[in-house]
Amino acid sequence: MKTLKEKFGFGCMRLPMMDDLVDTVQFCEMIDLFMENGFNYFDTAHGYLDGKSEKAIKECLVKRYPRESYFLTDKLTGVYFEKKEEIRPLFEKQLSLCGVEYFDYYLYHAMNAAYYEKFTRCGAFEEVNQLKQEGKIHHIGMSFHDQPLVLDRILSEHPEIEVVQLQLNYVDMENPAVKSRECYEVAVKHHKPVIVMEPIKGGMLANLTDNAKKTIDDLHGDSPASYALRYAASFENVFMVLSGMSTLEQMRDNLSVMKDFIPLDEHEYQVIDLVKQQLKNEKMIPCTACRYCTAGCPKKILIPDLFSCYNSKNYYHDWHSQSQYNELTKQNNAASDCIKCGKCEAVCPQHLAIRSLLEKLTETFEKNE
Numbered sequence: 001m002k003t004l005k006e007k008f009g010f011g012c013m014r015l016p017m018m019d020d021l022v023d024t025v026q027f028c029e030m031i032d033l034f035m036e037n038g039f040n041y042f043d044t045a046h047g048y049l050d051g052k053s054e055k056a057i058k059e060c061l062v063k064r065y066p067r068e069s070y071f072l073t074d075k076l077t078g079v080y081f082e083k084k085e086e087i088r089p090l091f092e093k094q095l096s097l098c099g100v101e102y103f104d105y106y107l108y109h110a111m112n113a114a115y116y117e118k119f120t121r122c123g124a125f126e127e128v129n130q131l132k133q134e135g136k137i138h139h140i141g142m143s144f145h146d147q148p149l150v151l152d153r154i155l156s157e158h159p160e161i162e163v164v165q166l167q168l169n170y171v172d173m174e175n176p177a178v179k180s181r182e183c184y185e186v187a188v189k190h191h192k193p194v195i196v197m198e199p200i201k202g203g204m205l206a207n208l209t210d211n212a213k214k215t216i217d218d219l220h221g222d223s224p225a226s227y228a229l230r231y232a233a234s235f236e237n238v239f240m241v242l243s244g245m246s247t248l249e250q251m252r253d254n255l256s257v258m259k260d261f262i263p264l265d266e267h268e269y270q271v272i273d274l275v276k277q278q279l280k281n282e283k284m285i286p287c288t289a290c291r292y293c294t295a296g297c298p299k300k301i302l303i304p305d306l307f308s309c310y311n312s313k314n315y316y317h318d319w320h321s322q323s324q325y326n327e328l329t330k331q332n333n334a335a336s337d338c339i340k341c342g343k344c345e346a347v348c349p350q351h352l353a354i355r356s357l358l359e360k361l362t363e364t365f366e367k368n369e
Helices: 024-036 048-062 084-098 113-121 124-133 148-157 180-189 210-217 224-233 248-258 266-282 303-314 321-328 343-347 354-365
Strands: 007-011 041-043 071-076 103-111 137-144 163-167 194-197 238-243
Touching (some): 007 024, 007 248, 024 248, 084 103, 113 124, 113 148, 124 137, 137 194, 148 180, 163 180, 210 224, 210 266, 224 238, 224 248, 224 266, 303 321, 321 354, 343 354
Parallel strands (some): 007 041, 041 071, 103 137, 194 238
């Protein structure tokens, strides 16, 4: 029987890219290094990288390693089905794209109150349970983006859900839009192990502002990302922390921390609390670049990329940010092209006021153009 090495998983939402394609050479090298160090949990979803993630996993993982050597997680995403009859064909397509006969974990994806009603109406819970009975799914889980009361309701009504994937990082623990701590406590109440997503908040906690970075640097000299990973992994009920790595350098840094994992000590927690306050004072746009917003944007605005330009200009004082904004909007629409339909805000896991933020970007980057 294969053994799951706990605490560290490879999130495949952000992979090394060459232009618009996955850099399969580097991805293979990253997988090899990951596996050589004893880790074997991989996480994907049908929409990641516009469908390229599942295909890359087939080429770089599945075709190169025996199936019993790794654990693979995929997800049932609400935008890809409208009725029960469409769920099984979607699932079979995911198996085919990944090149496997079963998923170790299959998660109800990005669950919130609205999706819960849809999944219930479409018989998704019954269909997934049937797929598990057939051996095509080994464990049922859920990734979650909503309020603690919603999580409590779902877990109460569906005790067959075995694991919960939550956004958990040190800046979102008390964030009223995310409520990571309260959601974690609900999972503990229901005796559900937690898989952590966004422990580095889309890279934000790896690229700290000057003040926050100095505070971290004054510890032991480890990277900012390493403390974010250790923070998430230090929770008792957390059995897996996912990291969306897109370079070999990131992989090596993460492995150096997680291979011989040591929980944070009391002094490190105090330093993290100080960093949290420093970042709160900076008021950055806390976008994790999950890109859920861009998929449904009728104007095809590259929202996460433009937010990154804004943070670079205002908090990292990067003088390239204006030219980067100009380049991004040369062949794509600008912030000012937003028609305020609100589709982006409806799917944003961070619950950002994207329409208002795009107005702020217009003032910052376009008023002098």
